[in-house]
Amino acid sequence: MAPPPAHDGQFDGRTVLVTGATRGIGRAVALGFALAGAQVIATGRTQGALESLDDDIRSAGRKRPTLVPLDLAEGDGLDRLGAAIHQRWGQLDVMVAAAGILGLTTPIAHLDPKVWEQVINVNLTANYRLVRAMDPLLRAAPNARAIFLTSGVAAHPRAFWGAYAASKAGLEALAAVYADETEHTNVRVAVVNPGPMRTRMRAQAFPGEDPLTLPEPVEIVPLILDLARTDQSPPSGVISFPAWREQRADQGPGQEKGAAVAGDALSSSEGPKA
């Protein structure tokens, strides 16, 4: 592992829950928050992958994460997690809902009902259960963030992506409703479209694609960390990582920090969607 970046303590004392922390974007985000000083609560089903995250965080000399093996398809586990967080910390500062599944890319009429149900369960219902379980904890924090990961196919559906597109469109609606409900509280909601990214999900969707042409999950970490900053509110609407990245590249080195969450990094097209 490369040496960790200088620890600026930005997230010292803040508790951050990340779903889907066993691989891909969620893992990179969990590691990023831990390196920035946060107490990370990492969830996913794969115990060994959670332990590997723990190893990486510990070997960087950061606070040990709390590992929570959990199948999001079983919503009661989230209720239990909420109760445990309440007991231990009394609040939750940041929640990043990164877990997701693609299901199968196939015509709707051919889609197995079990696959439909699984995709809707993990990508949509689990996020409703997450909000339900974590809302009191987020409201108890002085300046909380709820960050959800969506996809370009939510706004631009296309053939064969039925369950996934419907689940992400539902998730965007859910997040928008939650943002409205928390408008006058200390909770702010952000929705991020990562665009194509070098992960297992993307490889499943586009097996012929050269993964080396895609950004690595670590590249989205600064955006997610910026959205969790307490000195600014995230923009409403869907924040496009490809647009944010392009804007950052245009600004060149030295301009990067202040322009991190510019409003015009909102949703735009980003090539083949996932």
Ligand SMILES: NC(=O)c1ccc[n+]([C@@H]2O[C@H](COP(=O)([O-])OP(=O)(O)OC[C@H]3O[C@@H](n4cnc5c(N)ncnc54)[C@H](OP(=O)(O)O)[C@@H]3O)[C@@H](O)[C@H]2O)c1
């Ligand atoms: N990669 C892209 O190009 C892309 C583009 C647009 C949007 N996104 C979105 O970004 C998010 C992260 O995607 P990714 O590409 O990083 O995916 P990934 O590499 O496939 O990782 C998915 C994560 O979700 C977890 N997960 C899946 N089913 C679960 C379940 N039933 N219970 C608990 N955890 C579960 C997995 O953990 P376990 O298997 O260990 O449970 C894993 O940690 C997703 O919401 C995805 O829709 C990705």
